[in-house]
Amino acid sequence: AQSVAQPEDQVNVAEGNPLTVKCTYSVSGNPYLFWYVQYPNRGLQFLLKYITGDNLVKGSYGFEAEFNKSQTSFHLKKPSALVSDSALYFCAVRTLPSNTGKLIFGQGTTLQVKP
Amino acid sequence: GAVVSQHPSRVICKSGTSVKIECRSLDFQATTMFWYRQFPKQSLMLMATSNEGSKATYEQGVEKDKFLINHASLTLSTLTVTSAHPEDSSFYICSAGDRAPSEAFFGQGTRLTVV
Numbered sequence: 001a002q003s004v005a006q007p008e009d010q011v012n013v014a015e016g017n018p019l020t021v022k023c024t025y026s027v028s029g030n031p032y033l034f035w036y037v038q039y040p041n042r043g044l045q046f047l048l049k050y051i052t053g054d055n056l057v058k059g060s061y062g063f064e065a066e067f068n069k070s071q072t073s074f075h076l077k078k079p080s081a082l083v084s085d086s087a088l089y090f091c092a093v094r095t096l097p098s099n100t101g102k103l104i105f106g107q108g109t110t111l112q113v114k115p
Numbered sequence: 116g117a118v119v120s121q122h123p124s125r126v127i128c129k130s131g132t133s134v135k136i137e138c139r140s141l142d143f144q145a146t147t148m149f150w151y152r153q154f155p156k157q158s159l160m161l162m163a164t165s166n167e168g169s170k171a172t173y174e175q176g177v178e179k180d181k182f183l184i185n186h187a188s189l190t191l192s193t194l195t196v197t198s199a200h201p202e203d204s205s206f207y208i209c210s211a212g213d214r215a216p217s218e219a220f221f222g223q224g225t226r227l228t229v230v
Contacts, residue, residue, distance in 0.1 A: 034218055043121065043208050043221035044159075090158065102149070103210070103219055105158045 121222025
């Protein structure tokens with residue numbers, strides 16, 4: 001069965017420091033991986049995706065993620081955190097390459113960036 | 116990116132009444148839309164896959180007679196919560212994608228409170 005795990009419920013970082021939000025996955029076949037961010041009482045905003053190609057994927061708002069096939073991981077990173085990055089982050093895997101495939105979400109990680 | 120609009124953003128209704136939530140793809144056609152439910156500080160739980168012109172596909176444990184889904188056009192899917200009860204209070208989010216392989220785009224979400 002396809003699954004996604006985000007082992008940390010919350011990540012705390014100081015503004016200006018690098019941040020990492022972890023994600024591991026379990027799929028049969030090629031993974032199609034995504035990161036989304038959610039602000040309170042809002043829908044999800046797309047950050048970045050890995051479909052194929054370079055393992056380092058760059059996305060919106062200075063975020064990037066590294067696909068590591070051997071470790072089945074897709075950790076989200078940012079070199080310098082902002083207070084405005086504080087939000088709920090979801091890693092997701094799509095079951096099919098097409099947009100008709102279901103998205104399976106991780107549990108979510110709350111990122112808290114302190115001034 | 117593509118825009119998905121969800122309406123209303125908030126609704127309060129009395130127990131026993133029905134509530135309709137609309138999900139529209141504004142600048143693309145969506146043959147498939149997805150409906151999720153989210154509890155506070157938790158992940159998104161897929162409720163059903165809405166297919167244009169045919170019956171929705173419900174996830175295990177979701178009551179199809181309680182959560183009615185209609186996808187009558189390529190730009191509109193509706194979720195009707197029938198005979199709502201306080202335990203149906205939740206955050207409901209829809210999503211759609213416009214190209215494959217593509218990220219999904221999410222509506223703003225609807226906060227339903229049943230009193």
